[in-house]
Amino acid sequence: QSVLTQPPSVTGAPGQRVTISCTGSSSNIGAGYDVHWYQHLPGTAPRLLIYDNNNRPSGVPDRFSGSKSGTSASLAITGLQVEDEADYYCQSYDSSLSREVFGGGTKLTVL
Amino acid sequence: QVQLVESGGGVVQPGRSLRLSCAASGFTFSNYGMHWVRQAPGKGLEWVAGLSYDGKNKYYLDSGKGRFTISRDNSKNTLYLQMYSLRADDTAVYYCAKSPFVGVGGTPLDYWGQGTLVTVSS
Numbered sequence: 001q002s003v004l005t006q007p008p009s010v011t012g013a014p015g016q017r018v019t020i021s022c023t024g025s026s027s028n029i030g031a032g033y034d035v036h037w038y039q040h041l042p043g044t045a046p047r048l049l050i051y052d053n054n055n056r057p058s059g060v061p062d063r064f065s066g067s068k069s070g071t072s073a074s075l076a077i078t079g080l081q082v083e084d085e086a087d088y089y090c091q092s093y094d095s096s097l098s099r100e101v102f103g104g105g106t107k108l109t110v111l
Numbered sequence: 112q113v114q115l116v117e118s119g120g121g122v123v124q125p126g127r128s129l130r131l132s133c134a135a136s137g138f139t140f141s142n143y144g145m146h147w148v149r150q151a152p153g154k155g156l157e158w159v160a161g162l163s164y165d166g167k168n169k170y171y172l173d174s175g176k177g178r179f180t181i182s183r184d185n186s187k188n189t190l191y192l193q194m195y196s197l198r199a200d201d202t203a204v205y206y207c208a209k210s211p212f213v214g215v216g217g218t219p220l221d222y223w224g225q226g227t228l229v230t231v232s233s
Contacts, residue, residue, distance in 0.1 A: 002155065036219040038156070044225065045115075046148075046156065046206065051219040089156050093217035099170055100146070100217075105155035 003028060004090050004103035011109045012080045020075045020106045022090035028101060030071035033093040037066055037075045040087045040105075049088070050075060077108070085110045113137040113222040115207050120227030123197055133190040133207030133224060141165075141185035144210035146220055147192045149203035149229075159205070160192060161215035170215065174200075197231045204228050 005023040012018040022035060029035055037050040048057055050066035053073065065076045073092075077084055090103040119131040133145070147159040160181040161170040169181055180193040190207050205227055208220035 033217050034219075038220075040156070045223040046208075046220075047223070048219055048221050051211075051221070057221065087155075091156075091158075091219070097173075099172065100158040100161065100215075102148075102156045102158060 002104035003094055003097070003101040004092060006088075006090060006103035006106045008104070009107045009109065011111055012077075013111055014080055014082060016080050017076065017078045018080060018108065019077075020088050020090075020108070022073045022075070022103050024071050024073075024092060024094075024101075026071065027096040028071075028092045028094040029068065029073055031095055033095070035066065035068050035073035036091045037064075038089045038091065039084075040089060042087075046089070080110050082110050084108060113209065115209065115222060115224035117205060117207055117224045117227035120205065120229045122230045122232060124233050125198060125231055127197055128193070128195045129197060129229060131192040131194070131205055131207075131227060131229070133192075135188045135190065135207075135209070138209070140183075140188040142213065144213055144215035144218065145181075145183065145190045146208045146210065146215060147181060147190075148206045148208055148220070148223075149201075150206070150226075151200070151203040154203075157203075161210075162190070163215060164213040168214065194229075197229075199231050202229060202231045 034052045038046045040046040053068040209222040210218040
């Protein structure tokens with residue numbers, strides 16, 4: 001069981017908008033720790049997509065956005081493209097565990 | 112450009128040891144914290160260990176405490192993960208990743224390597 005909870009899968013059609021949720025608790029997201037998001041294609045290096053809840057590193061399209069409220073965070077992807085098909089992970093810090101924690105990952109399928 | 116290249120993975124018997132290395136280039140290695148993250152077959156990402164820029168502050172996943180040691184040689188731009196008493200559930204692809212800060216607590220991982228596969232099996 002992951003400390004941060006994500007839906008196992010989401011599906012969308014090209015051009016549509018999807019959101020991926022990341023639910024934590026009072027010892028991680030709810031304690032004010034930032035949430036970061038990664039895109040991972042099997043066999044490749046994971047890529048930082050969103051840092052500090054809602055910031056995009058240079059080179060990440062503005063179709064990707066993040067938000068955080070209370071004990072949860074969300075990643076939104078607009079204008080879905082076939083190449084967005086990948087696994088997405090949220091990450092934060094947990095003060096009870098004194099370490100970084102990841103969500104279980106969400107597989108995005110673009111049909 | 113930032114490059115992180117892991118090596119040292121392979122097949123090892125349960126109870127044996129293995130040392131992973133991560134060669135860094137394209138940035139001033141000694142100025143940044145570093146992490147190890149793993150992904151077991153069919154599973155998600157799992158943070159394993161973190162180390163501050165100067166090697167003084169180390170953090171571990173509970174299951175790795177006492178069995179894993181993270182270290183760095185800033186003169187060689189290399190990060191290490193020494194693993195002892197390996198178990199079948201340590202089987203995974205191990206990634207090294209960079210922090211954008213000197214420390215590693217609560218930071219994003221802004222660059223990752225391609226990973227090295229560790230298989231623990233008799």
